[in-house]
Amino acid sequence: MPDRTAPSRPESSRLRAPAGLASSAEFAGEDAAAAVGGEPTVLLKKGYLAILILSYFALYLAWIAPTAFSLAVRVGQIDPAGRNTAIAVAVGLPSLIVLITGPVVGVLSDRTRLRFGRRRTWLLAGMVAGLVGSILVGIATSTPLLVAAWTLAYVGYTAAGGMFLTHLGDRLPAKQRGKVAGFTGAVTQIAPILGVGIASVFAGIPLAMFGVPALVAFVLGLAFVVVMKDAPAPATRAPFELRQFAQGFWFNPRRHPNFAWVWISRCLIFLALSFMSLYTVYLLGTRLHLESAAIGGLVAAQGLLGVVIAIGASLLSGALSDRTGRRKPFIVAASLILAAGLVITATMNSIPQFFIGTLLAVFGVGIFGAIDQAIGLDTLPSDQGQNGRFLGIFNLANQLAQGVGPFLAAGVLALFGGDYSWVYIAAAAFAVIGGLLILPVRPGLPTTMNIPVNKIKTR
DSSP: OOSOSSOOOOOGGGGOOOTTOOOOOOOOOSHHHHHHTOOOOSOOOHHHHHHHHHHHHHHHHHHTHHHHTHHHHHHHHHOSTTHHHHHHHHHHHHHHHHHHHHHHHHHHHHTOOOTTOHHHHHHHHHHHHHHHHHHHHHHOOSHHHHHHHHHHHHHHHHHHHHHHHHHHHHHOOHHHHHHHHHHHHHHHHHHHHHHHHHHHHTTTOHHHHHHHHHHHHHHHHHHHHHHOOOOOOOSOOOOOOHHHHHGGGOOOTTTOHHHHHHHHHHHHHHHHHHHHHHTHHHHHHHHHOOOHHHHHHHHHHHHHHHHHHHHHHHHHHHHHHHHHTOOHHHHHHHHHHHHHHHHHHHTOOSHHHHHHHHHHHHHHHHHHHHHHHHHHHHTOOGGGSOHHHHHHHHHHHHHHHHHHHHHHHHHHHHHTTTOHHHHHHHHHHHHHHHHHTTTTOOTTSOSSOOOOGGGOOOO
16 A cells, blocks of 8 residues: 555645744734635735845854854853853754743744734744843853853744744735745755854854854844734633643644654654754864864765755655655655764765765755645644644654753764764664654555553543
């Protein structure tokens, strides 16, 4: 039986949902319609969308690029002896915190009745927090201050990113969603590469390395805040229930075994990816004896080539998967290719080998990205009428991995005496295990097991 039950279709979070970001979009229309929750029908003007996308682009300059380059450089400047642990905390702690703050901001924005606007209020607050936190990172003199400052910035940027996407959910008609999703998807790939390039130019000036991208993000974000069409939340809303909110973080794997296997597989592969990106700057500096600016150039060039390769792999594998009606072989192949790239990177001793290893890994990631989305939707318990909840839980797999991964990577590094090779080898092992754990999935079977309630053990 083909291991597919439904054709691939874009998930709502495909606009881009980084760690901790929870969209609470209600698909409302213009100001009056937004207050009553109607489906948006009025097309958004091109100029309006252009400002929104440009602002979103600038946000990614300041938000994502630091985790790929500048944060590692800054940690190395402040605490070169303890950098391996410090970077793990600086990256991992904010990712864990936004697992809570992201959904909370989404819920609060749904209930914000200020005339300034329910989404615009939190967008502006997030941009201010991002700017302040980024500047504090640039002037930090100790690891605790750096971690606290980046946590503030990351939480702020996550909130702002959530409001951009939620605003699109509020106002973007169905006939414009595909095209806009294409632009925002491109933004999330290209902006971090440019952000790394900018940061590498200012690698010797910490305040500018973080302050320049943050200021650009704030100014262009403010431009959209000025033109943003946003209404207050309606006065009549159902009371908030903590129990319903908490349900967005868990499900019963015995009732949804297919979905559970997909979730675990996804979490392990994203765990491998979190290992892969954490110590790149330090690996290049140690093995190839490069300065920060040169490392930034290499990372940016690799990122640019990686985007092309990932997009090609994603389109090709997605089309082949739909044509053959199979998903699992692609997931397994992607995990093995990713693992091979990680092992090559682990033994890297030249720039060409760095490019071969990382780009091979990116090719695997591109395959995985397309099929992971499809098989997640194939096994979604759609008969429960809670697709939003289960898609949120689906995204928790990668968000949790991004939060826990840096701490595990630091543990592996400490266990093997500071040899970065073992971090990549451990990542390769996680990738292979994650790929193999997709094998028990049987998408042809019902997505929900009808187990009597009195037979289910829950905590």
